[in-house]
Amino acid sequence: MAKIAFILLTHKDPEGIIAQAERLTSAGDYVSIHFDARAKPEDFERIKSALETNPSVTFARKRRKCGWGEWSLVGATLEAVRAAVEAFPKATHFYMLSGDCMQIKSAEFAHRFLDAEDVDYIESFDFFASDWIKTGFKEERLVYRHWFNERTQPKRFYAAFDLQKKFNLTRKIPDDIQMMIGSQWWCLRRRTIEWVLDFCRERPDVMRFFRTTWIPDETFFQTIVRHVVPEKEIRNRTLTFLMFTDYGMPVTFYNDHYDLLLGQDYLFARKISPDAVELKERLGALWQAEGVSFDISNEGRALFAFLTGRGRIGRRFAPRFWERESTLGRERTLMMVVCKKWHVAKRLVEQVRHHAGLPVIEYLFNEEGGLPDLGGIERTVDKRNRHRRALLRMLFDYYESDRLVICLDPAGLELMQDFTSDKCTTRVLEVECDFSDEYLIGHARRVGLAGEHTSREVLDRLLPTIRYDLQHESDQMRDAQFPNFSRMREAASPEENAHALAQFLGIKTELAQQIAATDYLFVD
Incomplete structure (x- = not known):
């Protein structure tokens, strides 16, 4: 039977992390935690003290200071993955989660789901051919080097970018790598994780390339997994249900979303509102439940698009014609x-x-x-x-x-x-x-x-x-x-x-x- 090592990236809410780790390990699975080095030291000590007697919990050996869009997020993930591989030799799958994620199926269902196919679950689309990136930098993420964080050091970020662009200081993508892109929330088999770690040791050139790539958490694992695993063994999807608004912000789920979440063809969902106490309690109890059947309707995204899209055309904005042709004819x-x-x-x-x-x-x-x-x-x-x-x-x-x-x-x-x-x-x-x-x-x-x-x-x-x-x-x-x-x-x-x-x-x-x-x- 599948045994999951959850790779948990966190940076806040120590009590929530403790509860999440205890809940996920209650059904025989494992948890490897990376807690952001930027967070309060006393919060990390509280987490470590509360979970140190749990043999199914381990911690990343090195804590990194993480920043959105930086290599540090991939580095933190790799630290937690290495710790999990070493601590949990019986783990068959490694599942990437954040502190905002919660299960929307029972552990019994999740284990049965993963046992059904010997495959990896990771979104992985061709970087250049797909339209996965809707706005902002695309090719610029790769061909230029990014040493600074756009959010915390915007002046340095754009100064470095403009300088490289002015003098055409571009770089080549490694010749034997097909760049891919997708969601950072994946579930990979143990063999795949071991191959990825071997690749990291054997290809320092690729590691150097990704360290100065912008938003590498959307490209690193997505590219490497495709490189080391046959395509027939990859399911091009995530098992974590998430949606984005038309402003690019993650949709947050609340108490009245319980039935909708359970009906989606996913194992986890993000992000759950911190104020959704009832939802958290119901989903928390669900993980250990046995004999629960789930009616999968999978209407979540279409339903959200319908409810939020109402009012778009002809209500909030004036009607817009794509193209005006000449007259149909006065006599017609x-x-x-x-x-x-x-x-x-x-x-x-x-x-x-x-x-x-x-x-x-x-x-x-x-x-x-x-x-x-x-x-x-x-x-x-x-x-x-x-x-x-x-x-x-x-x-x-x-x-x-x-x-x-x-x-x-x-x-x-x-x-x-x-x-x-x-x-x-x-x-x-x-x-x-x-x-x-x-x-x-x-x-x-x-x-x-x-x-x-x-x-x-x-x-x-x-x-x-x-x-x-x-x-x-x-x-x-x-x-x-x-x-x-x-x-x-x-x-x-x-x-x-x-x-x-x-x-x-x-x-x-x-x-x-x-x-x-x-x-x-x-x-x-």
């Missing part, structure tokens, strides 16, 4: 059917095609395929959105018609605004549907906000937010005051809907009634 009429239930809109436009003979296109800005060959502009949704007006002009020409019906999702408000600002005639038909809880749950699962095993408690908190979001999209359309706006409603009679449809399509009421009377139109 574009009719937009806007409906959240795509299957309802597709049934409606199929009846329009059949009864009214108009060319119709379903959700062309949301779904791949479905368009004729237009020379490549139609191949991806992204390209269609970028060249939206050119695309529609070509479709008008392709169908040899001055009237065209398309389907749009209510979230595409900027598309509607863009088209209604054109010189052509535009009409908007909102198809208002009823949404049962069952439908919203299915919607949440389809878009990744929930999984098959998401708890009812999480769903009950999520449903009002989704329902409000759908209502907000509808309100936005009405607030936009489009000049030719009509509405069909699931709750309305076929006669009422026929009036709106006739006005939208510009057809006779009798024909509109045939379409509106379709008995399965709103069926889920």
Whole structure:
């Protein structure tokens, strides 16, 4: 059975570290602690005194003064790793943690998970080909030497950088090394750790290179592990659940995140709020629990993006069009059917095609395929959105018609605004549907906000937010005051809907009634 040596990097909260070490060793695992040399000496003595009788705890032989972005963080990790390798010969896996991490599964589950595959878990993406780095230095991290800390010595940091850049004092990356990048939270097998330590002894040139690399904790282990371990034995992921806000700050978890955390396909999570006392107590008790089953839904990131992303486009910021094409044509009429239930809109436009003979296109800005060959502009949704007006002009020409019906999702408000600002005639038909809880749950699962095993408690908190979001999209359309706006409603009679449809399509009421009377139109 797997036995884990946790590599614990810490710099504060001695009581929390003591509790964490005692908890992690309670199920037969080990802990190796590096406590930042910058911290108070009395705090370290308190930790050491409290844990010195625990045979499953050891300490890094040398304590380093650590700074964000510096080699010192990698150096501290290596000190704790060496201590763990020496002290715990029975350890099969080495798991990197911080004092802000807590388990979100039981030890029983974690051991079984690691026993299932003989592999390493570490994020490791090609440094230059991937987009892992979103902002700031990229190649500059490697080709220039960094002796100073950007946060504590910004003037020296940038003076040294500017001097090297001015005189082109770049350096080569070691020829036989493919630089990789990823999260610093990994779980490696004992054999891999031993190979990494052998590499450190045998390759002083690579060690010198990384010592003056900026933020090496995101590149050192990620690169070396890929160098010494076959690719088939690496799972390119971390086992620690963490998320970042759109400002690049780690998301902090609180008491009401318990169910969400347990549902993620990870063993640990960071960062847990120091004030989340109840959450810490529940997660603390979980580690030693036996026979616990976990329903993995893994909706955490999608759910966070949904909840924080609401308000981004069209609320906090003004609408922004990627690209404005020339007019669709003054003599043309574009009719937009806007409906959240795509299957309802597709049934409606199929009846329009059949009864009214108009060319119709379903959700062309949301779904791949479905368009004729237009020379490549139609191949991806992204390209269609970028060249939206050119695309529609070509479709008008392709169908040899001055009237065209398309389907749009209510979230595409900027598309509607863009088209209604054109010189052509535009009409908007909102198809208002009823949404049962069952439908919203299915919607949440389809878009990744929930999984098959998401708890009812999480769903009950999520449903009002989704329902409000759908209502907000509808309100936005009405607030936009489009000049030719009509509405069909699931709750309305076929006669009422026929009036709106006739006005939208510009057809006779009798024909509109045939379409509106379709008995399965709103069926889920």
